[in-house]
Amino acid sequence: GAGVSQTPSNKVTEKGKYVELRCDPISGHTALYWYRQSLGQGPEFLIYFQGTGAADDSGLPNDRFFAVRPEGSVSTLKIQRTERGDSAVYLCASSWDSGGTDTQYFGPGTRLTVL
Amino acid sequence: KQEVTQIPAALSVPEGENLVLNCSFTDSAIYNLQWFRQDPGKGLTSLLLIQSSQREQTSGRLNASLDKSSGRSTLYIAASQPGDSATYLCAASRNKLIFGAGTRLAVHP
Numbered sequence: 001g002a003g004v005s006q007t008p009s010n011k012v013t014e015k016g017k018y019v020e021l022r023c024d025p026i027s028g029h030t031a032l033y034w035y036r037q038s039l040g041q042g043p044e045f046l047i048y049f050q051g052t053g054a055a056d057d058s059g060l061p062n063d064r065f066f067a068v069r070p071e072g073s074v075s076t077l078k079i080q081r082t083e084r085g086d087s088a089v090y091l092c093a094s095s096w097d098s099g100g101t102d103t104q105y106f107g108p109g110t111r112l113t114v115l
Numbered sequence: 116k117q118e119v120t121q122i123p124a125a126l127s128v129p130e131g132e133n134l135v136l137n138c139s140f141t142d143s144a145i146y147n148l149q150w151f152r153q154d155p156g157k158g159l160t161s162l163l164l165i166q167s168s169q170r171e172q173t174s175g176r177l178n179a180s181l182d183k184s185s186g187r188s189t190l191y192i193a194a195s196q197p198g199d200s201a202t203y204l205c206a207a208s209r210n211k212l213i214f215g216a217g218t219r220l221a222v223h224p
Contacts, residue, residue: 042119042206042216042217043159048210055210101166104149106158109158
């Protein structure tokens with residue numbers, strides 16, 4: 001595709017529910033990143049994939065958060081037993097490799113609201 | 116642990132002024148330093164990427180410099196325009212990006 005796409009653009013859920021957020025990276029990009037941005041703050045790293053494997057998941061806040069990328073393209077961020085503090089914009093980015101030398105291209109984000 | 120700080124937090128200037136936005140980072144072991152622009156309610160747009168071996172990058176009216184030894188980067192915007200109004204974020208990269216909180220820029224006619 002022309003750019004990174006994320007669905008849904010907005011998600012409202014109730015406390016305790018399960019949500020899935022999807023990211024479609026730029027075609028051919030092997031590295032995929034998830035970030036979370038709270039109001040007035042810069043994005044905060046969650047996890048990144050090189051191909052199908054999670055190369056660094058040190059930013060996941062707890063075991064309620066999990067992400068997969070089974071075929072090395074589309075990725076899904078999964079949040080179990082959502083809490084009000086999970087409300088934020090979840091951003092996905094992709095790049096050609098994970099060597100850190102390439103520009104990361106960001107999607108428009110998914111705004112998650114937990115009531 | 117890498118920490119990134121941006122100064123000022125907010126800036127309001129009249130059209131036509133030249134601007135300097137500052138970014139500092141605590142760990143100089145980075146692969147590159149990236150500057151992004153974020154419009155309200157939107158994702159991030161990459162502006163400039165400076166590799167760790169480089170000193171500066173230029174794109175149009177934008178110029179970014181990097182001094183790894185002092186842990187500093189600056190973004191220079193020449194002849195500012197109202198369309199430059201946005202939040203500007205810098206990020207230090209070692210695979211994952213560590214962001215500052217951003218500088219909110221308003222350029223008024």
